[in-house]
Amino acid sequence: MHERIRKIREARALIAEAMQGCDLPQIEAMLRNADMELHWALWNLGEPVPLRPEMEIR
Amino acid sequence: MSDGFWNRYTETLPREKLDALHLHRLQALCRYAYERSAFYRRKFDDAGLKPGDIRSLEDFKRKVPLTDKSEFIDQQLAAPPYGPTLAVPPELVSHHCETSGTTGKPLGIPYTLYDTVRYGESWVYGMWALGIRPSDTFYFAFGWGNFAGFWSTYWAARRLGARVISGGGLDTKGHVNAIMRLKPTVLISTPTFALRMAAVASEMGIDVSQSSIRFTYHAGEPGPTALPAMREQIERAWGAKAGELLGIAEIDAFAPGCPLGDGVHANEMNVFTWSMDPASGREAAEGEIGENIITSYVNSAQPLLNYRSHDLVRRRTACGCGRTWAKLEGAVLGRTDFMVTVRGTNVYQTAVENLIGEMAEVSNAYELVLTREADNDAMTVRFEPRGSVARERWPEVAKRLSDRIHEALHVRLRCEAVAPETLPRYELKTKRIIDQRPKEFRRALDR
Numbered sequence: 001m002h003e004r005i006r007k008i009r010e011a012r013a014l015i016a017e018a019m020q021g022c023d024l025p026q027i028e029a030m031l032r033n034a035d036m037e038l039h040w041a042l043w044n045l046g047e048p049v050p051l052r053p054e055m056e057i058r
Numbered sequence: 059m060s061d062g063f064w065n066r067y068t069e070t071l072p073r074e075k076l077d078a079l080h081l082h083r084l085q086a087l088c089r090y091a092y093e094r095s096a097f098y099r100r101k102f103d104d105a106g107l108k109p110g111d112i113r114s115l116e117d118f119k120r121k122v123p124l125t126d127k128s129e130f131i132d133q134q135l136a137a138p139p140y141g142p143t144l145a146v147p148p149e150l151v152s153h154h155c156e157t158s159g160t161t162g163k164p165l166g167i168p169y170t171l172y173d174t175v176r177y178g179e180s181w182v183y184g185m186w187a188l189g190i191r192p193s194d195t196f197y198f199a200f201g202w203g204n205f206a207g208f209w210s211t212y213w214a215a216r217r218l219g220a221r222v223i224s225g226g227g228l229d230t231k232g233h234v235n236a237i238m239r240l241k242p243t244v245l246i247s248t249p250t251f252a253l254r255m256a257a258v259a260s261e262m263g264i265d266v267s268q269s270s271i272r273f274t275y276h277a278g279e280p281g282p283t284a285l286p287a288m289r290e291q292i293e294r295a296w297g298a299k300a301g302e303l304l305g306i307a308e309i310d311a312f313a314p315g316c317p318l319g320d321g322v323h324a325n326e327m328n329v330f331t332w333s334m335d336p337a338s339g340r341e342a343a344e345g346e347i348g349e350n351i352i353t354s355y356v357n358s359a360q361p362l363l364n365y366r367s368h369d370l371v372r373r374r375t376a377c378g379c380g381r382t383w384a385k386l387e388g389a390v391l392g393r394t395d396f397m398v399t400v401r402g403t404n405v406y407q408t409a410v411e412n413l414i415g416e417m418a419e420v421s422n423a424y425e426l427v428l429t430r431e432a433d434n435d436a437m438t439v440r441f442e443p444r445g446s447v448a449r450e451r452w453p454e455v456a457k458r459l460s461d462r463i464h465e466a467l468h469v470r471l472r473c474e475a476v477a478p479e480t481l482p483r484y485e486l487k488t489k490r491i492i493d494q495r496p497k498e499f500r501r502a503l504d505r
Contacts, residue, residue, distance in 0.1 A: 001067065036172050040179075044068055044327050046079055051086045052358050053172070 005045055012038050062317050062379075064186040068327055069381050076382065077115060080330045083355055084118050085109065091361045096142035097133060098361065101125070119332055119341060119364070124351065126366045127308070131163050139166050146170060146359045155206035157307040167206055167308045168359035176356040177206075177310055178213025180325050181303060184314025185218065187379075188301040190244055190273050192219035197242035197271075199225045199233045199251060206307035207278055211246050214311070220244070234259040234266070241270035245296065249281035249288055250488045253422060256295035267297030276302040279488050280408050283315050283322060284389040287415025291422065304389050306367055310356045313386060316379050323383040328356050331384060333373050336394045347372050349394050350386070368394045370406070405437060405469055407490055413462050414439070419447045419455055423481040427492045438472040439463070445478045 015035045022028045039053040063069050071079075088109040091098035101123045102108065112118050133141040139154070152171040156164040169177070196215050200208050202224070215222045223242050225233045233255055237245070245252060252274050259266045274296055276282065281302035282289030292300040304313035304322045312329045313322035324331045332341055333348030342348025350367040370392040374385040392406030407426060414424050421442040429436045441459065443452050452475035460473040482489070 033171075036175065040172075040175060044065055044179075046068055046071055046075060048079065048082045051083065051090055051355070 001045065005042065005047060008038050008041055008045075012042075062187045062189075064183045065327075069183070069323075069383060071326075071382055073375065073382055076326050080326070081115055081118075084115070084330060084353065085112055087353065087355065087361065087363065088112050088118075088122065090358075091145065091363055094145040095361060097129075098145075098363065100142075118330075118353075119351075122364045124364045124366055125362065127157075127165055130308070130360070131165050134166050135163070140168055140360060143360050144168060145361050151359055153209065154204065155209055155307070156204040157206065164204075165308050167357075169357070170359050173356055173358055174210075174213050175217070176328060177210045178215075178217045180305070180311040180314065180328050180356070181211060181214030182218050183325060184301055184303045184322075185214065185244075185273075185275060187314065187317040188273055188275065188299055190218070190220070190275070194244050194273070195221040195223060195240075195242040196244045196246055197223050197225060197233075197237055197240070199245060199247035199255065201225075201227050207305065207311075210305070210311055211277075230255055230258045231262060234262060234264060237266070237269055237271065238264060243270055243272045245271045245274045245298070247274070247276065248278045248484070248488065249276040249285075249292060249300075249302065250279065250422070250484060252276065252292050252300075253288075253295060254483050256292075267295060269296070271296050271298045274298050274300045276300065277305050277311065280390065280411065283319065284391075284408050285412055285415060287412055288422065289319070291415070302389070304369075304386065306352070306369075308357075308360075309352055309354045309362055309365065309367075312352065312354070312356075313389070315389075316377060316381070316385060318377070318379050321374075321377075321385050321387040322389045323377070323381050323385055326383045329354050331373075333371060336370075342373070344373055344375055347391060350390075370394060405467060405471070409467055410439060410463065410471070411490070413466055414441060414459065416462070417455070417459060419444050419451075420459065421478065423483065424490065425481060425492050426490055428495050430495045436472070438474055440474050440476050440481065442478050442481055443475050 012035055015031050019028060019031045022031065036053060039049055042049045092102050092109045105123050107121055111121060130143055133143050150170050151168040153169040153174055155167045155169065198211060202208055212222065223240050225236055228236060256266050274292055282292060282300040283302050289300050301315045303311050303315055305311035310328050313324050315322050330353040332351050334351050335342045336349045347370050350369045350371045352365050352367055354362045369390040371386040372388065372391060374387055377385045392408060410426060414420055415422060421444055423442050425440040427438040427440060439459065443455050447455060456473040456475050460471060464470045
C-alpha cells in the first residue's frame with residue numbers, strides 16, 4: 001500500500017507541473033479533475049492530506 | 059480482491075487509526091470553518107472557542123457548539139440563498155440542492171464539484187456490499203427536482219460506472235411499463251413507493267417478481283433495515299434483494315446498509331459521528347440509544363459540524379461483517395422530534411410500524427395521529443384492513459393490533475380501522491405522523 005500511495009503522490013506532483021502555465025481551459029479543467037480524484041484516492045487510503053484541494057489550487 | 063467491500067482497506071481500518079485520522083481531519087475542518095464561514099466564526103466566538111483549542115476527539119464533542127437545521131434555515135431566509143453559512147466563493151458552487159421540505163421550509167444545500175463526488179461515493183459502499191456492480195442498470199423511479207437524494211443517487215451511479223435509466227415524470231403505471239420494457243436490474247425508490255409500484259403492477263396484471271429487477275435500493279424513510287417486515291414485503295414483491303442506506307440530504311448518504319441486514323455503518327471517510335443523550339447532552343455509551351450527532355467532511359460549501367440529526371440510534375463498535383466503521387443497529391430507531399411519550403412510555407414510529415407489518419390482514423399504509431388529551435400526549439393508530447377482510451371483522455383486527463402494541467411496547471394505543479386504499483400514498487417522503495397537538499406541545503422543528 002505504501003508504494004501505491006507514493007505513486008499517487010508522485011502523480012499529483014506531475015499534474016501540478018503540467019498545470020503550470022497551462023493556457024488551455026479544457027486541458028486545465030481535465031488536470032484539475034484528475035488532481036481532485038487523486039486527492040480523493042489518498043483521502044480514502046487514510047492519508048492525512050489537506051482538506052480541500054479545490055481551495056488550494058485555484 | 060474486493061468481495062463485498064468497495065474499499066476493504068478503509069472499511070476495516072483499526073479503530074485507533076480511524077480515530078487518529080478523525081482528529082487530524084476535524085482539526086483541519088475547525089480551522090476551515092472558522093476562517094471561511096461567518097456563521098461558524100460567530101458560533102466559535104460566542105462559545106469562547108478557537109480552532110486550536112481542539113486537541114482531542116473529546117474536545118471536539120464537548121467544545122464545538124451543536125448546530126441544528128433550523129439555524130441554517132433562519133440564516134438562509136434572512137439572506138438568501140445561503141447567507142453566512144456559505145464557506146466558498148459563489149463561483150465554486152457547482153450544484154444547488156434542497157432538503158425535501160417535510161419540516162415546512164426546505165434547506166438550501168450548495169455543493170462544490172468535489173462535494174458531489176464525495177457524496178455520490180457514499181452510496182456506492184452499500185450498493186457494492188449488496189452485490190450491485192458496474193454491469194447493472196439503474197432505474198430511478200422519481201422525478202428530478204432539487205432534492206439532494208435524487209441527484210446524489212445519480213452521482214453514485216456515475217461513480218460506480220453503471221447504466222442509468224431515469225423514470226423522470228412518469229406516473230406509477232408509466233414506471234412499471236418502463237421497467238418491463240427497458241429491463242433495468244436495480245430499482246431506486248423510496249421503500250413505500252417500491253411497494254406501491256408492485257401493487258399497481260399487480261392491478262395491471264403484471265407480476266414484478268418476474269421482472270428484470272434483481273436489486274432494490276432505498277433511502278428517504280425507514281426501509282428494509284429498520285423495518286424487517288418491509289424488507290420481506292419488498293423482496294417478495296420484486297423477487298429481488300432489498301438494501302438501503304441512511305442519509306440526510308444536507309449531510310451525505312453517510313451510512314450504507316450492512317450486508318448482514320441488521321443496521322448501517324457510518325461512512326467514516328465522509329463523516330464523524332457520536333451519540334448524545336438528548337436529555338442530558340452527555341455522550342451516550344455504546345449500546346445506549348442516543349441522538350446521532352454528525353460532522354461532515356463532504357460539505358465544503360456549507361460545512362456541518364456537530365450537527366443534530368434528531369435521529370435516535372444505537373451505536374456498536376464491532377460487527378460480524380468485518381467492518382470497523384461504527385454500526386448503527388437497526389438504522390434509525392426513532393426521532394427525537396417524533397418520539398412521543400404516551401403515559402410515560404416513549405413511542406417510536408418505527409416500532410409501531412414493525413408491529414403493523416406483522417399483521418397479514420393489514421396494509422402497510424398507516425398514520426399515527428397525535429392529540430393532546432387530559433394534559434397528556436395521545437396517539438391513535440389509523441390503519442387499513444386489507445380489502446379481503448370483511449368490515450364486521452375490523453373491530454376485532456383493531457383490538458388485536460392494540461393488544462400487540464400493548465404487549466410489545468407496554469402502552470395502550472387507540473387503533474382505528476379506515477377503509478382500504480383511503481390513506482394517502484407518497485412517492486417521496488411518506489408522512490406518517492399527523493400532529494394535531496397545539497403548537498406549544500410540539501418540538502421546535504415541528505411547529
